[in-house]
Amino acid sequence: MKEAVFTLLRQARLARDVWRMELSGDVSAITVPGQFVEIALDGFFLRRPISVCDCGNGELSLIYKVVGQGTQVMSCLESGASLNLLTGLGNGFSLAKSGCSPLLIGGGVGVPPLYFLARCLLKAGAVPTIVLGFNTAAEVFFSEEFRALGIRVIVCTADGTAGQRGLVTDVLPVGSSFVYACGPLPMLRALDRTLPCSAMAEFSMEERMGCGFGACMGCSIMTKGGARRVCKDGPVFPRESLLWE
Amino acid sequence: MADLKVSLSGWELDNPVIPASGTFGYGREFAELYDINVLGTFSFKGTTLNARFGNPTPRIAETPGGMINAVGMQNPGVDKVVTEELPRLARCFHKKVIANVGGFSVQEYADACARLNGQEQIGLFEINVSCPNVHDGCMTFGTDPFAAAAVTKAVKAVTSKPVYVKLTPNVTDIVSIARACEDAGADGISLINTLLGMRIDLRRRKPVISNVMGGFSGSAILPVALRMVWQVYEAVKIPVIGMGGVSSARDVIEMMLAGATAVEVGSANLTDPWACPKIIAELPQVMGQLGISSLRDIIGGAHA
Ligand SMILES: Cc1cc2nc3c(=O)[nH]c(=O)nc-3n(C[C@H](O)[C@H](O)[C@H](O)COP(=O)(O)OP(=O)(O)OC[C@H]3O[C@@H](n4cnc5c(N)ncnc54)[C@H](O)[C@@H]3O)c2cc1C
Ligand SMILES: Cc1cc2nc3c(=O)[nH]c(=O)nc-3n(C[C@H](O)[C@H](O)[C@H](O)COP(=O)(O)O)c2cc1C
Ligand code: FES
Numbered sequence: 059m060k061e062a063v064f065t066l067l068r069q070a071r072l073a074r075d076v077w078r079m080e081l082s083g084d085v086s087a088i089t090v091p092g093q094f095v096e097i098a099l100d101g102f103f104l105r106r107p108i109s110v111c112d113c114g115n116g117e118l119s120l121i122y123k124v125v126g127q128g129t130q131v132m133s134c135l136e137s138g139a140s141l142n143l144l145t146g147l148g149n150g151f152s153l154a155k156s157g158c159s160p161l162l163i164g165g166g167v168g169v170p171p172l173y174f175l176a177r178c179l180l181k182a183g184a185v186p187t188i189v190l191g192f193n194t195a196a197e198v199f200f201s202e203e204f205r206a207l208g209i210r211v212i213v214c215t216a217d218g219t220a221g222q223r224g225l226v227t228d229v230l231p232v233g234s235s236f237v238y239a240c241g242p243l244p245m246l247r248a249l250d251r252t253l254p255c256s257a258m259a260e261f262s263m264e265e266r267m268g269c270g271f272g273a274c275m276g277c278s279i280m281t282k283g284g285a286r287r288v289c290k291d292g293p294v295f296p297r298e299s300l301l302w303e
Numbered sequence: 304m305a306d307l308k309v310s311l312s313g314w315e316l317d318n319p320v321i322p323a324s325g326t327f328g329y330g331r332e333f334a335e336l337y338d339i340n341v342l343g344t345f346s347f348k349g350t351t352l353n354a355r356f357g358n359p360t361p362r363i364a365e366t367p368g369g370m371i372n373a374v375g376m377q378n379p380g381v382d383k384v385v386t387e388e389l390p391r392l393a394r395c396f397h398k399k400v401i402a403n404v405g406g407f408s409v410q411e412y413a414d415a416c417a418r419l420n421g422q423e424q425i426g427l428f429e430i431n432v433s434c435p436n437v438h439d440g441c442m443t444f445g446t447d448p449f450a451a452a453a454v455t456k457a458v459k460a461v462t463s464k465p466v467y468v469k470l471t472p473n474v475t476d477i478v479s480i481a482r483a484c485e486d487a488g489a490d491g492i493s494l495i496n497t498l499l500g501m502r503i504d505l506r507r508r509k510p511v512i513s514n515v516m517g518g519f520s521g522s523a524i525l526p527v528a529l530r531m532v533w534q535v536y537e538a539v540k541i542p543v544i545g546m547g548g549v550s551s552a553r554d555v556i557e558m559m560l561a562g563a564t565a566v567e568v569g570s571a572n573l574t575d576p577w578a579c580p581k582i583i584a585e586l587p588q589v590m591g592q593l594g595i596s597s598l599r600d601i602i603g604g605a606h607a
Contacts, residue, residue, distance in 0.1 A: 103521055103574060268362075268370060268570075269573035273576070274325065276362045276372060277360065277363070278356070278374075285377060
């Protein structure tokens with residue numbers, strides 16, 4: 059983990075309430091896709107955890123949805139603004155487990171970390187497929203960016219206004235070597251029920267955080283191996299370790 | 304040269320800055336970030352006789368100038384602390400540590416302290432009679448002078464180390480509780496623990512925290528903490544460790560002027576992991592500006 063001041067290079071709206079922020083600063087602590095950063099915001103006591111969407115060459119890209127006051131303030135920041143970030147938080151996805159044809163599954167603002175993951179998998183020689191699930195066409199983002207990587211992209215929306223109609227669990231292709239998923243808890247739970255028992259997978263989890271680096275026990279979940287901190291022992295967990303009650 | 308040394312019941316600390324229990328784990332996460340030997344000492348995560356998972360999530364809410372937590376005393380239990388955490392800590396921390404202990408019956412407090420008493424790494428006990436997160440047990444000890452005294456006596460009977468009782472602010476009269484602990488043999492008083500609070504999610508129309516209520520901490524509670532440190536300092540002869548909302552060298556000095564011999568820093572560690580070393584580095588300069596040469600001299604300095 060590192061603390062660093064980043065400069066906001068540019069910001070653009072990608073879909074309804076969804077923004078991309080590009081920043082420059084010291085990204086040396088970010089080593090694995092699936093890690094996250096914590097952003098300090100003036101006037102807010104706690105930092106905001108946001109996944110790394112992409113990073114390299116001293117630049118960091120984050121995609122976030124405006125859901126409350128903190129993300130609202132973020133969306134109003136202008137180019138040149140300085141932001142204090144804790145970077146390199148969390149464990150990240152295990153690239154080594156991917157096999158040659160991994161399946162990536164993202165729901166809503168669970169999609170962003172899969173972009174950095176897809177890039178790293180391609181670099182390692184794997185051929186990923188990605189399933190992107192959204193509620194409705196107005197919320198769809200990044201499908202073109204994934205296509206530009208040259209990978210197979212399956213888009214679905216719950217109301218059928220873009221891509222196939224249905225949930226990610228309705229459109230899963232068969233025959234992947236490993237599954238990486240990030241999205242809301244109901245999506246992950248449904249995935250766990252739908253995927254064949256034999257399917258190896260990693261799920262990225264979300265919890266409200268006090269610190270983001272393992273000190274406060276604010277984000278603990280019970281797993282088959284005992285209590286784990288989503289911020290430090292996760293956010294990525296092997297499918298078989300998770301409990302769904 | 305600014306003199307930062309203070310002493311707690313004969314234990315001399317290089318400086319009065321102490322990360323507060325529950326915001327510093329058993330030191331490991333912070334030892335990866337800086338040399339934690341710069342600290343006066345630290346108070347480890349509230350430890351109970353048996354391991355506890357604590358409350359379901361969400362455990363955290365935000366509030367202006369602070370936060371609310373309902374962690375519920377998650378800890379590995381006293382045996383694991385003795386066999387795993389303390390030996391691991393010894394490799395990176397060469398000072399004694401404060402053992403923060405919680406419990407759900409007088410006997411449990413005593414048993415946990417008895418188990419820890421033989422550990423040389425422990426400088427003193429901080430007995431948490433004030434955890435607001437647990438449904439029964441903790442709350443009653445700290446809100447009732449007789450119960451607080453009973454815990455104090457039971458712990459004193461099984462330990463040879465100084466016993467500081469950590470009080471809850473969620474009482475009508477903090478002074479009567481502090482006096483009861485002093486009369487029962489406490490060597491010092493630690494205060495304040497978190498204030499009971501809650502937030503409601505406007506969209507879901509439900510409490511943010513699964514446990515409904517939690518402990519409110521952070522900068523916003525500084526004035527309440529100062530007031531209680533002030534009152535307790537006037538009422539007891541034993542030393543007071545002050546805490547609640549401290550996040551700067553100026554806050555440390557303010558706490559000491561109110562009567563604190565040493566000062567704990569809690570939530571500030573969570574939002575700025577380097578908060579404590581920054582405060583320690585800042586202290587000599589702020590002391591210089593305020594004409595303070597020795598911190599020892601200003602303890603209770605604001606009282607007539
Ligand atoms: C590891 C991790 C990675 C994340 N990555 C992304 C991402 O890439 N893009 C994205 O849009 N969102 C992401 N989130 C969710 C994001 O952190 C929240 O949406 C955001 O904190 C909301 O802040 P707010 O001030 O707008 O909301 P408010 O509701 O006003 O915030 C109040 C408090 O609750 C916390 N909070 C509220 N909702 C959440 C939530 N869903 N998860 C965690 N904390 C929450 C806030 O951090 C803050 O402390 C991630 C969360 C985690 C834990
Ligand atoms: C996440 C969290 C966990 C805590 N856990 C404990 C604990 O286990 N035992 C205890 O005595 N106090 C605990 N506290 C209370 C703090 O030690 C401190 O008394 C309180 O937070 C006020 O200080 P602050 O405003 O600087 O945070 C906890 C506080 C927080 C924020
Ligand atoms: S948020 Fe503090 S331990 Fe995870």
